[in-house]
Amino acid sequence: MIGLISATAAGAAARDRLAAAWPERTRLYGGPVADAVRAAFAECEQVVCFLATGAVVRLVAPLLGGKASDPGVVCVDEAGRFAVSLVGGHGGGANELAREVGGLLGARPVVTTATDAVDVPGLDTLGLPVEGAVAAVSRALLDGTPVALDREVTWPLPALPVADTHTYTHTRTGTGTGTGTGTGGYAIRVTDRDVVPGEDEVLLRPPTLVVGVGASRGVPAEEVLELVGDALRDAGLSAASVAALATVDAKAGEPGVVAAAERLGVPLVTYSAAQLARVEVPNPSAAPLAAVGTPSVAEAAALLGGGELLVPKRKSAARPAGATCAVVRRPGRGRLALVGLGPGARDLLTPRAKAELRRASVLVGLDQYVAQIRDLLRPGTRILESGLGAEEERARTAVAEARAGHAVALIGSGDAGVYAMASPALAEASDDIDVVGVPGVTAALAAGAVLGAPLGHDHASISLSDLHTPWEVIERRVRAAAEADLVVTFYNPRSRGRDWQLPRALAILAEHRAPTTPVGVVRNASRPDESSQLTTLAEVDAAAVDMMTVVTVGNTATRRIAGRMVTPRGYRWQDTRQEEETR
Incomplete structure (x- = not known):
């Protein structure tokens, strides 16, 4: 509040x-x-x-x-x-x-605040438990003093001006506690191990551990907490990295288990017995099978989301045993944000897109798009840029960086999902990374706002580039849109090597629409050199169109009203004012 x-x-x-x-x-x-x-x-x-x-x-x-x-x-x-x-x-x-x-x-x-003033993320703002010399390491980051980043477990962090010394994708556990990194100097260590920070070291605790819990009826919360605490301590693991307690859904309301999760400050995740029974475990038992319908609760519940079993099932000291637990380290999941930058104007870049750019530690994009937003990136952001024609390579690179555990932003113009990078990236991705889509203002919308309201009713967007789509397919789509009386926005309408496709597409539309049908031509919508023209299907000059242009062709109801292109929301709409359509 x-x-x-x-x-x-x-x-x-x-x-x-x-x-x-x-x-x-x-x-x-x-x-x-x-x-x-x-x-x-x-x-x-x-x-x-x-x-x-x-x-x-x-x-x-x-x-x-x-x-x-x-x-x-x-x-x-x-x-x-x-x-x-x-x-x-x-x-x-x-x-x-x-x-x-x-x-x-x-x-x-x-x-x-010093870190905010120079656009360096505060170590206590990363959403992770933090221990150690926060002030000293933060001061080192601000002063430009070398700071090492030791990632014992993978976790997607924002850009930090550090030297990334290690990235571990395999298990690295110890027994008991330890101190320091052994590297000397200032350091940030991302770890779920139960270690004590060194003199000039900060520990970040990512939520990588899941504790599976089985319990008999009426088990006290203290017994569950003691069992879990002993299991973590003996394995050299930190309670601050526990992400959740997991159990069978028959125990979802067990007071001792519920209270234990609350006191640990983590959610209680439950699974059905059928789900748990399908998980292979090293220590199945007849007792839970008879009680709740699965041969394993603790191990199976911890393993169900994937990961490595660090602590096999162990029992509490109560006689008979009132609780069991097992601990799994789930693999750190990288993060891929698919960010649409809009049509080019900075004020049409959404706040969510800006936030994702600042959250990313790796940026992947076309060089000319990177230039548009380079000033928004945090210091330390690793930039992987390439030129035109390398879309698939950028998609593969972005997914590979996310799989390595990084926070990645893959950028494109307009909306990332409209003739942009989201499609090739998702074709490369699998469910081993988290993917976030960030919508952007598309070229069709930006051009429509310049023209008036040409997209007021059903409409279609069609790319006229036949580099990846055969022209026969494109022509079939144009003809279908023409016959369906859809407003049509043409992307990639004309280039130096493709100068006949737009006239051909306009000719197909002309078979179904009057010569006076309004046509809007907008170049570089929202940018300083924006230009627009409202003409007709009979008079549009295809030779004046290039790849930076969006061409919008109205349907049979589209009108020119007060110098604007308007498609009415309903086909029964009549222009009772008889506005001229050719002015």
């Missing part, structure tokens, strides 16, 4: 705007300001004060307890010009809240 506090009429007006925009996220605090600040600080995860920063500093100073517990505090000035992240920039989420508040109120977010 976000507490909102104001002291003046102007502050109250801005406060009410936030409250109206976020009714489920905010709570208004009235009365004396000092009392309101104390109450909000105690009751809310975040606080926005429409007050001077000096006043807020004096009010919250006696309330501060520590970075891990303090709420994030944002101050907005009287004129609504700035949203200042004051306290809890990372831990309390004040930095991101300042950006959100600024976006909503039209205020400039002010973030002074």
Whole structure:
């Protein structure tokens, strides 16, 4: 919950705007300001004060307890010009809240956290448990001091200005605890082992471990927790890397198991007995088969999602045994984001696309598209760019990098799924990586916005490039669209080596549509050198079209109205004003 506090009429007006925009996220605090600040600080995860920063500093100073517990505090000035992240920039989420508040109120977010200021991810903002010399290693990253990244387990991290010393795709476990990396100097270690960080080392704990649990009726939570804790400790594994407890669905409501998951702070995942019975395990037993219908619960539940069995089934010390557990390390899954950059204008690049570019540690794309967004990438992003005609190579590269455990962004213009990179990438990918699609503004939509509303009813997009599709197939599709009376947008309409396809396609449409049918020609939609022309099917100049152009041909209902191309939403629509169609 976000507490909102104001002291003046102007502050109250801005406060009410936030409250109206976020009714489920905010709570208004009235009365004396000092009392309101104390109450909000105690009751809310975040606080926005429409007050001077000096006043807020004096009010919250006696309330501060520590970075891990303090709420994030944002101050907005009287004129609504700035949203200042004051306290809890990372831990309390004040930095991101300042950006959100600024976006909503039209205020400039002010973030002074050093890592944010130079666009380096804060080590405590990666969504992973973190231990060790966070301040010292962060300072080294900021100062440009060499920092080693030792990835004992794979996990997709954002770009960091580090030297990646190891990438382990195999098991590396120890027994008991240890210290240091042995490399010396500053280091970030990604590990699920129960080790103590070195003097200048940070440990990141990815959620790679799944603990399977079997339990008899009425087993106490303490017994389950003791069993799990002993299993992890004996194997040299960290409880901070446990992602979930897993069991059979017959135990989904077992109080001791449910309470154990809650106290560990992880979800309880359940599977049917039939699912578990299909999993091969080293230690099947007749007891669970008779009780719940599967020869294994702990091992099978841990193994069902794949991975390596690090701790085979072990039993609690209770007599008879009240619980069993097994531990599996699941392989780290890389992440592939398929990002559409839109038609070219920076303000048509979506916020989600920007976020994915900043999240990626590896960027793969056409060189000219990389140039468009290079300034948005974090320092340390590895860029793999290539020229025209290498689409399949880029797709293979992006998938291979994701399989190696990296966070990858594969970029394309418009929408990644429309005549772009999503299709070849997904043809290469399998279910061993996570894939995220990020929609973008397509060329057809950008051109349509320039022309008016040509896509107001059913429409089709057809590429006239016959490099990968035989012309006979393309012509059949054009003819089908013509006969179906669809508005048609032509992508890749004409190049120096393909100069006859567009006239042929227009001729096919002309067999079914009047010569006065509106045709829109837009080149470089949304870019500084954008140009457009609204003409007719009889007068369109195919020779003036190139690969940077989108050609949109109306259907039999499309009209030219007030200089714009409009396709009515219903075919019964009549132009009662008799607007001229050829002007």
